[in-house]
Amino acid sequence: MADQKSTSKKRKRDQEPPTIAVANSSSHNPGPLLVIYPAVQPPASISFKTYARKKPRPDQDSAVDDVIIAGETDQVEFVTNEEESRRAAKSGCRYIVALHNKRTGAISLLPASRPPQILQRTVKALKSIQTTDAPTTPQYQQARTTLGETFGTKKAKAAIRAQERNKVDVSAMEGVMDYVMEGIEKGAEGLMTAEEAKEIADSNRLIPPFSATATEPDDVYPLHSIIPENEWKALSVSSFDEASDNKERIALLPHSRSEWVNARMRIWGQTDSGKDRKKNLKLLLYISALFTFRNAIERRDFSADQIRERLAALPGIVVDGLLSRFTEKARSSTSHQATSATKTFLLTNLLALCLKLDDFATNTETLSHDLNMSKDQANQLFRSLGCKISSLGERERARLGVSDSGETKYAILNTPVVFPKPRQKRRN
Structure with a gap:
């Protein structure tokens, strides 16, 4: 087998x-x-x-x-x-x-x-049966309403009745549309235009006077719109020339505990620091005075005499200008008081001067530490000035002489200045 x-x-x-x-x-x-x-x-x-x-x-x-x-x-x-x-x-x-x-x-x-x-x-x-067309939107809505009224819950029926009450009969308004449009035009005569509304919004910003058409960052916030010319001329920096070293120069400042101010004083305090030395020393002196003034008005029981005593090294016209711009007087009262608006206005003036000293690219982390606030709060103030918060590119770091790795965030002011849009409130 x-x-x-x-x-x-x-x-x-x-x-x-x-x-x-x-x-x-x-x-x-x-x-x-x-x-x-x-x-x-x-x-x-x-x-x-x-x-x-x-x-x-x-x-x-x-x-x-x-x-x-x-x-x-x-x-x-x-x-x-x-x-x-x-x-x-x-x-x-x-x-x-x-x-x-x-x-x-x-x-x-x-x-x-x-x-x-x-x-x-x-x-x-x-094959002989003709296909029916799809229902139109009104037909679909009518069928859905009928179905809801027949089989819907009480809540669904109440919603249907509310929708019927709110429905606008367009055909009934055909004869009165001309009168309605005439009434709208008459009522809109007193309303502001978009340009007028923008001007009012800009004038109410808690920032120094600015130029929206400036083509250079230095012209956005003119110096004498922040420091009046008569106060600027009254500032004297001769005492810094007589000091022997940076330690003595920093001690002459009204506020000597600011890391940001002290670092700039070590640069511009030198006699060979450049042609802008005198101008930048005046800016540092005024910024330091704003630090001291802010610390003073944070106390509820501050007085003008106490502020004048703490700023005794400055001319009286400068101290009086600070009191008039960054404090208010209640009716039938001679005492000064600080509000949230005046405090914010003081901070934006201070930061605008810092931008001028830093060639319009300021380290926000250092200033937030000096001002005893969070970095987000400082960034929000810089944004209200029209700044963009970002890291510096290689070219910008070389121009400013910055040696960081490019991860530090800076407040950068560019032209034309663009302000943040107001936040829209969420509807409930």
Whole structure:
């Protein structure tokens, strides 16, 4: 038995392989086709016919792809869905048909790959029924309202009635629209224009007087709009020239505990620091006085005499100017008081002068520490001045002589100055 099995297997191996040939096909005789039926399967007795287009589509790969299959029964029609078949072909779904001749053992391959034919079915009894158009928005809304009034909850019905009450009948207003528009125009006569509203908003900003048309940062906040010219001329820096070293110069300042002021004094206190030395020393002296003035008005029981005593090294006209600009007097009272508005106005004046000394790129972290406030609060004040908070580029660091890694944030003033837009209140 084992010998017979081995002999039969050996004979199968010795059989010659089948011959493979390429069969001829055309659009008139395409040969077997692969068909994908929809959910409804046709009966086995149905016959299908192939139809070729007289003018093949230019986007078809070959003439055999431009074939339509159709067949029908008494109730249903089947025909090629060209769009779906084309989509399947473009997605790479193709096949090659091979025919095997059992008598000769030869295999014939069709010369080209083909996409599957995806059929769609149509029920003959439904072809005569016209399709209805989609409902319009008013029809849909009316149907939804009817459904809600019939089956809705009490809350849903109350919402529907409220919506009906708030609905505006446009047709009823056609005759009165002219009167309504006339009334709106008459009522709008006293309203401000956008330019006027902007001017009022700018005038109410708690910042020094500014120039919105300035083309250079130094012209945005003119020096004498912050420090009046008569006070500027009264400031004297001769005592700094008589000091022997930086320690003595810093001790002459009204406020000697500011890291930012002291660092600039070490630069501009030197006799060979440049042609702007005198101007920058006056700025440092005035900024230091603002630090002292701010610390004094933070106390509730401060008085003008106490402030004059703490700023005794400054001319009286400068101290009186600080009191008049950064404090208020109550009615029928001679005592000075500081409000949140005057305190904010003092800080923005101080920071604007710091920007001038730092060539309009100021380290916000150092100043926030000196002012005993958070960095976010200091950044918000700089933004109110029209500054942008960002790190310096390589070119800016080289221009300013800054040696940090570029991660430190600076307040940078550019032109034209752009102020932050007011925040919109959230609606409940």
